[in-house]
Structures are given as structure tokens and as C-alpha cells.
Amino acid sequence: MKRAFLGEFEEIVLLTVAVLDEAAYGVTVTQEIEQKTGRAVGFSTVHTTLQRLEEKGYLASQMGGATAERGGRRKRFFTLTATGRKALVDVQQVRTQLWEALPPQTLQLMGY
């Protein structure tokens, strides 16, 4: 089976969209990433990544309703597609397998 390839930042963005569930759009994703990872991310970088993930088919987007707080401009909400969810699961599985394959002494050293 061909496994999905996800870059590290792509994975984070994808996960964040999943975390935010129905409320994922540019601003929330950026702020969520900043809060959770503590790293400063470029606004346009997040947008670009969201765009790329949509092109790869992991995300779908639809325009929301008119909003009052941003001059009536609508938001573009992102949701995970089936492929997106599968990609996350795949990544998770690979990690788990690798973790399970770790020798016990290494695990001990890492504090497990």
C-alpha cells in the first residue's frame, strides 16, 4: 500500500485542523499552532500549507457565512477528508510501530 507522505509541518497543520474540528480556518489554525507548539509560524505559511493539503486531497474547504467582525468577509473553513484522516492514522501507525520496536533500555533512558 502506498503510504501518504506528510511533511512535519503539514502533519501539524493537518492535526490542528482535526483538533479544531468545525472551527478550522486560517486564523484559528495559526493561533492554535502557536499556542500548542509555542513556535511562531508565519501566517502566510499556514495558508500555503492549508492550500497544499487541500490540493493533495487531505483537506476540503467551504466558505462559511457572512461575519460581522471582519467587514462581512466570509471565512474559508477546512475539514479533514477521508484521505486526510487515513493519512493521519497512517502516520500514527508508523510512529507506534517504531515506538514499539524501541529496545527496553532505550525506553528506560527516555524515562518510560
Added chain:
Amino acid sequence: MTPLPKPPRLADRLLEWLVAPHRLEAIQGDLHEEFAYQVGRVGLRRAQWRYWRDLLGFARPWAVKRLPTDYSSPFFLHPDMLSNYLKIAWRNLVRQKLYSLINLCGLALGLAASVLILLWVQNELSFDSYHRKANTTYRVTNTLKVSGEPWIWSSSPLVLGDLAQRQIPDVERITRFKKPWQPINFRVHDDIFSEENSAFIDSTWFACFDYEFLAGSATHALDEPGSVILTENKARTWFGDPQTAVGKTVLMDTTLLTVQAVVRNNRPNSSFRYDVLVPIAASFKSAADRKNDLDWNNFNYQLFLQLKPGTSTAKIGQQLTQFYRAYKKDSTLTASLLPLKFIHFETSFQNDELPKGSRNTVWMLGLVGLVILIIASINYVNLSTALASQRAKEVGVKKIIGAGRGALFGQFLIESTLLTVLALGVALLLIWLSLPLFNDFTENQFSLDLGNGTLWLLLLGSVVATVVLSGVYPAALLSSLLPVKVLKGGNVLSLSNAKFRQGLVVTQFAASIILIISTMIIFQQLRFVQSKDPGYQRDHVFCLQLPFSKMMSGTRAIDVMKRQLRELSGVAAVTSANQPIVNNMSSHSGSLKWAAKPDDFTPAVSQFSVEPEFRSVFDLKLTAGRWFRRDMRLDTANVILNEAAVKSLGLKAPVVGQWFEFQSRRGQIIGVTQDFNFKSLHEKIDPMVLFDAPGWHAYIFTKVNPGATERVLADAERIWKASYPDKPFKYTFLDDSFAQLYKTEQKAGQLFNVFAGIAVLISCLGLFGLATFSAERRHREIGVRKVLGASVQNIVALLSKDFLKLVLVAIVIASPLAWYAMNRWLQTFAYHVAMPWWVFVLAGLLAVVTALLTISFQSIRAALTNPVKSLRSE
């Protein structure tokens, strides 16, 4: 709730321009929301910075790329659009045949005239700057100041150059040339050529000045003292073919010279117009000649210095002046340096034979060229804005379909460019046809050489200037039309536009009238100059100049020739003098003494060596005393003064009989002549001393009986050939040399005449176009008026009135301007006509009549049309 802080406006605009419309809403919304959040977090200033940074992050293909649409709005310079513009422009040109023709003719004439003028102006302004080392090359100027006016020479002693080369380390190279005293004769095979344009040059000449060698080389052409270098044309006249000339020999008097090189003809912007170049060494026929030139007192050479970069010219000048102090033992002379590029416009020299230009003429003609271009452009502006209503629907529809203002602007600009380029084609043809005439007139060698970069630049510049002048306003106007107004119908153009058009017509006619008035006044002044009695008779007198070498051998040669001429039938009288009476350039100061002379007064006077017979030939009038007489032996020491001299020397009456010392000879003042103009009328009559010293004479004047001219000239040539077989026979009639004095003015007058004609023609073309348009537009009104009983005269008057008013306003504006300009020009003459008021009336009448004639064709046609024709279509 306080209003939220807004992100930077400029950044927002940039974003809207940058990001594709289908992505913009979400991205801009996100950015704004983020901005509001950041303002709360880090403050306004840093949020703004962040906004800018984030925004620039969206300069990525995915965000910028537009969705393809079915209704694309291509960039206005897209090839498809360009071809569309050209197609529409062409259709319009063809549909409006008359207006297009008027525009084309006007622009072509204007372009041709101004390109010719620019060609000349550019040439004048670029004199001598084409030499690679022009920026570091200087000519030595010598200024002698004893008392009164300084004497400024462009020539230096031969030895000064040698000293400069040897003793001033900052001088990289020197070079010199001298012009022979008179044309040199070259014997080629059996033919004798007398070459006016020959010069003796240093061996470093070609290292300093750039020549293009067609045969031979710059480095070796001057290796031998017996060399001669020819220009292409000269080699062709002498040998038939420039290529075979090298190696051939010619005889310069008795010196054998070998042609070492052939160079390309002198450029029109070169000060050095010499076709035959011979090393200086070859000019010395004897040791005495050489010694003579090595003397510090003989200023025969123009000396050029090439300095090392960064050298102070003042310092070099001081060093040269020091040489005069040390070697010439002279404290009255100072040397200075004049940059090579400035030589052409520097006219303060007493003896500079290099061709001179006048900055005033250059600027004046340049201005005239620009004015003509403006007049031609105004035609286009007027016609295309007048015709705007016909294009209005096109503009309206295009705007509704989605054309932006910029695109429409571009379209109309491209239309005017197309017309200008077409006009340029016609203009090039006109230039090509008139270039021989122009060259003849300006004594230059311009050519339509399309490999010449400057010419291209000139053409391009004129086209761009024309497009800007003619295209921008109509394009801006047409592209500003509002579709709703246009499609609703009615008058699309505001009243102010019509006013603007009228203003332009006034400008055109004012400029034309100024040119007409100037032309008339110039010709008035020239007629005045030609017809003013100069105080002597110059009709039927021709003048011969004796060869310099023969003159030195005593007075016998000149006496023999005078006797022979006198014996010819048809000769009324013969006399001689040191200078031609028409333009006496000989002046003197220093040796004058008289009884009441103050010690510190050393006046400069013109000196004129004459003889007893001189007075009757020229019919000079005496106001006191007597003329020189053959039977008075002492008369060779006596002098006659002119009235100006009596006045400026402060002589007390009775003047006649006072002792007077001149040129170390003491005698008496035996008479006073009436003032006569012995120089051009630009100058006041200077004080003059006339004296009788036959040894000075170099010019023979022969007065011929009317009708005998041809026979006498043939006989005179025979006599000349018998005495001087190796010198060509050259004579000038005093009338001709008199006319020569005003050659520049004559030429300026003729040029003005031509350009005034062109300006009037172009203005009339424009007026014709407008009259046609107005007759067309008002044809229904005319029909109604005729039905109601208006006569043909009424209609013609109705149509002409508006335009005549404009011409009258133009006359009112032009007259004072022309008066001011021409008054300044007349002031350059010491003797000039009073400003003739009738010229203004005549020019005004001329303008009115021309305008009336131009309009009448259309107005009469419109008035004669059967009203049924114009009204039935309603």
C-alpha cells in the same frame, strides 16, 4: 464598542491588487482578523509591521494566479489588443480620409522641418566633441593687454609648443597647425589646384585628433616631412580614385610631396575643415622661413595641448605665461587654455579662422523647430478632440464591455503613434528631397545615413515628442468619457473643451504671425543695409589681392599691374590700398602722437593706406582740407582723418594743418573725410587714419565702365597670368563682398522665411480641418437658416466669424512678442531701421486673409448647399 484599528491602507490595496479575486475574500478576512488579534497582543505598530510581512508572504503562485474566465480582460499591451488597436486605428484613418490627410500632411511637414533643424542644432552643439581625447584637449589663447580693449589671439609662437612639451610634465602631448597665408598651389600631373582648405600640421596631429583612415595609417602617415594627407573628396578630384592615391606625388610650389594617406571627409561637426594636410616642416622653403617662424614675435600657429587627466588648466596657463616672461621678455601677454569643445562658439578672437557658430542662432532656430512641431501637434489635438463625438460611442461601448480607462488611453495613444510613424515616413521622404538644398544652404554635409545612431536618436526623439504633444490630451479626453452620458446621446464634450481648442488655434496663429513679422523685419533691415549709402561708391568695382610674396618684393609689381589694367579699354580707373574698403580689419594703436594728446591716452584707430587716385574711384567726400596729391612729395607723411577720429581724438579746430605722427612718420593733417562705413553696419564707424604708404598696398581696385565687365575681366586674367602664371586669378566685386558681410543675417532671414511659410501652411491646414468639421456639424442649422431666408453672405459670415475672432486675438498676442524679439535683434546693428509699424499691420492682414481664404472654401460650400439636402434626412 470602539472601532477596531484598521490595517495599513496601502498594504490592503496592495493585497487586493496582488491576490486573485477568488481567494481574496478569505485571505483578506483572515488577515484582518489576525491583525485585530495582534493589535491586542503586541500593539498597533508591531501588528502593522507583521501585517506587511504576512502580506508579502502571499506573493506566491497559488494565491496570485487568477482563475481563467470566459470574459477575459487582457493586459492592454497584449499582442491581441495591439492588433485590435491597429485595426481600429487604420479603419478610422481610412474612414476619415480628409482629416487623416490633414493630420498626416501637417505632422509630416512639421516633423521634416524640425528634424532638419534638430540635425543642424545637434551638429552645432556637438562641435569637436567626437575626438576621443576631446575632454583633455585645450587650445592656447593669448591675450595682449596694453591699453583699452585687449587683443585676443588664437595663435601662438611655434616655440611655445616645444617648450610646453619639454618643460611642463602635465602636458601629455602637443600639436599645432598653421594655415598658409594664401591658398597653396599643388601641381598634380599637369593640373594646378589652388587649395584654400590646406593646413600645415605637426606630426602628432593624428594622435590628438581622430581621423578615419581609408588608406595609410595614423601612426606612419607623417613619418616623412615630404608627405601629404588628403581627404577622400580631394583625393578623388586630384587622382580620380581615393584608393590609388597613396604613393602618388604632387608638387607644392617647388617641393615634392608624396601622398601617404587618405582620410574620410571631415565631419560636419569638425572645426578642422582642411582637405590637404602637409607637415609643418614642408612649409619652410628656406632657412630664413624657418628662422622667421621660430621668432617669438610671430604668432602663426594654433597650439593644442593634451593634458593628463585632472590637471589644472589655470596652472598650465600660468606656466605658459611664465615662458613669455622668461623667453619673450614680455609682460603684457598672458596665456590661457580654452577647451576644444568650446572653440566653436568662442568668437572673441581677432584672428580665428576656424568656422564659428552662434549660440543665439542655435537656440533661436531650435526654438523655431520646436514651435513648428507644436503647431503641427496642435492640428492633431484639435481635430481629434473635435471629432471626439464620433468616437464617443465606441468608447462608451468598450467601457461597458469592460475596458479600463488605461486600456482606452493606451489605444488612443497607439493611434496617434501610428499616425506619427506614418508621418515620419513621409517626413523622411521630404527630408531626403530637401537635404541637398539644406546642405547647400548651411554649407554642411548632412546625410540621411540610417547607420548613424544620432540620427535615429533624433528621429525617435521627435516621434516621442510629437506623440506626447499631440496624443496625450486627446487620449486622456476620449478615455475619460462616461459611458452613460455617451450612450444617452447629446453633447459629450463640455464647453471648456471647445475653449481649449480655441486657445490652441490662437497659439498656432500667434506663433505663425510672430514668424511672419520677424521675417518681414529681417528683410526690411537687410534691404536697409544693402541700400544705405555707405559713404562711398562701390558699383562696378572689382578687387584683386596680390600674392603675399610679390607684395614683399617692393612696390614695382603692383605699379606694373596697375598700369597694365589702366591701359585696358573699358576700365574707368584703377587704385590700390592695404585693405578692402568694404571691410577694413586693419587697426592700430600706440604710435599716434599729436599736439594736444594726453599722455595716458592711447586710442585704437583703423588704419587705411590709400593713394592720390583712391578718392576719385570711390568718390569719398571731404569736409575740410584736401586729399593726397601726386605732386606733393611730403604727402607720404601726411594723414587724413575721418570725422569720427577728429571727435574721438579730441582735436581742436582748425584740424587741418595740425601736426600728426603716425607709424613713426610725422606730418600734417591735410584733410578730414566724411564718415563712411568701412565695416558692417553692426558696428559704429570707428575713428580712422588714412595715409599714403604705397608699400602697404595689397589690393588693387578696378572700376569698370558699365557694360564692359566681361571683356575687362578676360583681359585682366590675361595680365594676371602673364605676371603670376602659378597663381589662380581670383577677383571679387565689392558688391559681392559687401553682401558677404551680411551673409549670416541673409541666411537667417531666408531660413525664417521658409519656416514661417511652413508654420503658416500647417496652421492653415488645421484651420481648414476645423472649418470643415464645423460646417459639417452645423449643416442642419445652415439649412434651417436658409429656409428662413438667410443669404449666402450671412451664412459665410456666420461660419467665418468664430475663426476670425481667434485670428484677431492671435494678432493682438503676437504683435508685442514679435516687437520685443525683433527689437532685440535690431539692437545688434549699430545702424538699423526704425521698427516699421506697417509690418505688424501687414502681417495681421496676411493672417486674416489667409485664414479667410482657408475657411471660405468650406463656408461657401456649406452656404451654397441646397437646404433640402441637409434637412430631408431628419
